[in-house]
Amino acid sequence: MDQLNQLSLEKQLEIASEKYPDILHEEHKEKEKKLPELKNVHGKVVMRLAPSPSGPLHLGHTRLCILNDEYTKRYGGELILRIEDTNPNNILPEAYEMIQEDCRWLGVNFTQYVVQSERIPFYYETARSLIKQGNAYMCSCKVEDFKRDLMNSTACPHRNISPEENLSIFESVIGNGPLQEHPVLVIKTDLHHPNPAVRDWIAFRVIEKPHPHTGRKYRFFPLMNFCVAADDHDLCLTHVIRGTDHINNTERQKYIFRYLGWKLPEYFHYGIIHIGDVILKTSLMKKGIISGEYTGWDDVRLATLRSLAARGYKPETFRKYWVDSGLNDVNADFSWEIFNSINRQYIDKTSDRYFFVSSPEKIKVDDAPETKALLNLYPNDDSRGFREYTVTKNPILYIPGQDMSEIENGDTIRLKGLYNIRKEDGIYRFAGTEVHGEKKKIIQWVSEDSIPFTIKKPDGDDDHGLLEKRATGKNGIIQLERYSFVNKVSDSTALFLHK
RNA sequence: GCUCCGAUGGUGUAGUCCGGCCAAGCAUAUCGGCCUUUCGAGCCGACGACCCGGGUCCGAAUCCCGGUCGGAGCACCA
Numbered sequence A: 001m002d003q004l005n006q007l008s009l010e011k012q013l014e015i016a017s018e019k020y021p022d023i024l025h026e027e028h029k030e031k032e033k034k035l036p037e038l039k040n041v042h043g044k045v046v047m048r049l050a051p052s053p054s055g056p057l058h059l060g061h062t063r064l065c066i067l068n069d070e071y072t073k074r075y076g077g078e079l080i081l082r083i084e085d086t087n088p089n090n091i092l093p094e095a096y097e098m099i100q101e102d103c104r105w106l107g108v109n110f111t112q113y114v115v116q117s118e119r120i121p122f123y124y125e126t127a128r129s130l131i132k133q134g135n136a137y138m139c140s141c142k143v144e145d146f147k148r149d150l151m152n153s154t155a156c157p158h159r160n161i162s163p164e165e166n167l168s169i170f171e172s173v174i175g176n177g178p179l180q181e182h183p184v185l186v187i188k189t190d191l192h193h194p195n196p197a198v199r200d201w202i203a204f205r206v207i208e209k210p211h212p213h214t215g216r217k218y219r220f221f222p223l224m225n226f227c228v229a230a231d232d233h234d235l236c237l238t239h240v241i242r243g244t245d246h247i248n249n250t251e252r253q254k255y256i257f258r259y260l261g262w263k264l265p266e267y268f269h270y271g272i273i274h275i276g277d278v279i280l281k282t283s284l285m286k287k288g289i290i291s292g293e294y295t296g297w298d299d300v301r302l303a304t305l306r307s308l309a310a311r312g313y314k315p316e317t318f319r320k321y322w323v324d325s326g327l328n329d330v331n332a333d334f335s336w337e338i339f340n341s342i343n344r345q346y347i348d349k350t351s352d353r354y355f356f357v358s359s360p361e362k363i364k365v366d367d368a369p370e371t372k373a374l375l376n377l378y379p380n381d382d383s384r385g386f387r388e389y390t391v392t393k394n395p396i397l398y399i400p401g402q403d404m405s406e407i408e409n410g411d412t413i414r415l416k417g418l419y420n421i422r423k424e425d426g427i428y429r430f431a432g433t434e435v436h437g438e439k440k441k442i443i444q445w446v447s448e449d450s451i452p453f454t455i456k457k458p459d460g461d462d463d464h465g466l467l468e469k470r471a472t473g474k475n476g477i478i479q480l481e482r483y484s485f486v487n488k489v490s491d492s493t494a495l496f497l498h499k
Numbered sequence B: 001g002c003u004c005c006g007a008u009g010g011u012g013u014a015g016u017c018c019g020g021c022c023a024a025g026c027a028u029a030u031c032g033g034c035c036u037u038u039c040g041a042g043c044c045g046a047c048g049a050c051c052c053g054g055g056u057c058c059g060a061a062u063c064c065c066g067g068u069c070g071g072a073g074c075a076c077c078a
Helices: A002-006 A009-019 A021-025 A059-075 A095-106 A116-133 A143-151 A163-174 A224-234 A244-259 A282-291 A305-311 A315-325 A336-350 A401-406
Strands: A045-049 A077-083 A112-115 A136-139 A184-187 A201-206 A220-222 A239-243 A266-270 A352-354 A356-358 A360-366 A371-376 A386-391 A396-400 A412-415 A420-424 A427-430 A441-443 A451-456 A463-467 A476-480 A484-488 A493-498
Touching (some): A045 A239, A059 A077, A059 A305, A077 A116, A095 A305, A116 A136, A116 A184, A116 A220, A201 A224, A224 A244, A244 A266, A336 A476, A396 A401, A476 A493
Parallel strands (some): A077 A112, A239 A266, A352 A476, A360 A427, A451 A493
Antiparallel strands (some): A356 A463, A360 A396, A371 A386, A484 A493
16 A cells, blocks of 8 residues: 555556546435434434423424434434423423424424423432432532532532431431421532532432422422433433533533443534524523513414424424534534525425515506406416406506615516506506516516405514405415515414515 | 633535545525526526644645634533
8 A cells, every 4th residue: 555655646546547447437426415323323222302391392402303303213213202390490381292292293203201200209219329329418508618619629518428317318308307408419520520510510409399290299309410310321312412512411420320330322412503583592482471572482583393383384394404404513503594495495386376565555557458467376387276367447556665666767567467567757557468578577466455464574573565365265385476485374464484 | 710622615514533536515695697477496607615824644624733713511400
């Protein structure tokens, strides 16, 4: 090989073309984008989705759902939907059901459903094992003191209490007896760990608020890192993929695996995709819904799955977008441009075309004969049917205010499917029916008896105008020509989808 | 500040592990052309990127060092 490499490039090519002609004629085939293979796959894989039930799923969650679903479908195996509801302060009771519905809508089929609040005794048992080993201790330091000790790598007074005493404190706390202070259970790691985030961390804390599922049965609730470690092992997870925001959590969780001699799943952390222009914080959405600012979880301004579905985004769009984005470990920005373009591919063929005139302006067309307008429901495809109108002579019509403002005296424009008009001295006149010839601006129009229509847009600004009459009674995703795709939900309203 | 991570066109990615099929592919956006009675779809074309500086090597987007920039985490949230 070294000898080969000494040769000039030409020489190498010469030899290569004689001996291995194939390798020089490799064409670039267009590949369907595919997720990389998982490491360490031995047969089936077990993966999980672990949302907290603070609200329904939103755009941000869909990435994790799709990625995990793609892998469990590829390799076969289990996809566990695990509801992380060990913080009673952060639960929307309806969310348990909503999350499952959202997954099904996305085409994500989880094969097991686990609710953490039903597994508290298991967490207690795991905690007891760690306490007995001396790897966990009960602590009642003040929050500030606890943090200060960690930063200074010093042990708090409780760190050296005997396992027996810790166990008895633990039992009394979970036994719902009287409490003077609010103790926590701490997992011992390494006070000198270079990363302060990994030093002794809190595994359980007292929350007196009743839990929507378990009421007052428990008050000593495990925190995320503890449940995740215990459950990932108990549920036999083989692979865990999640965002880089969990890297430190993974380090913390590994201590429990080590203490208990558990086999680690294969971890993969991907870069965080920042999604701009929308509200994704469930707490903010909830606040807005309670205050009445938003109409509900499917309000057009929110980026919940419900809202996006209501606007007309397809499940396939989410899947393709996230598969195309891959598992890059670099943080990136979400691209609405690309997302919308993908969705357009899925909806264009099935969307009928109609005219909507935004900010309508009235015009009268002089010298116009009575005319029949025949408009395709879908361009160039007569088999899809037509919208047919008889327009009276010298009619009153409405055109978009935006277009109206751009018409100069002397301009001829085409009313699509009808005829041409020319503006002279501020008056509109019939200007023939010739479609071709001189290049004209082509605009949509509606007649006087059209219906008032509102488009609700995600930015909160609604567009008002007139919708052509033949659209009456037909709901679903349609394209309003020269305006955008929308999901028509009634004869007076549609939700804005995208251009 | 501490720990860790990363850097490919306007945007999103492929390639980086195992240096040569990469004078860098795809998508999207933009611009032009064709088609079309939509600013949609389709077809064709153009534009446009390996963060900077060193090093190793016949050869570096790919390996090494330094710098710069960016990000994630540092909760009794998940």
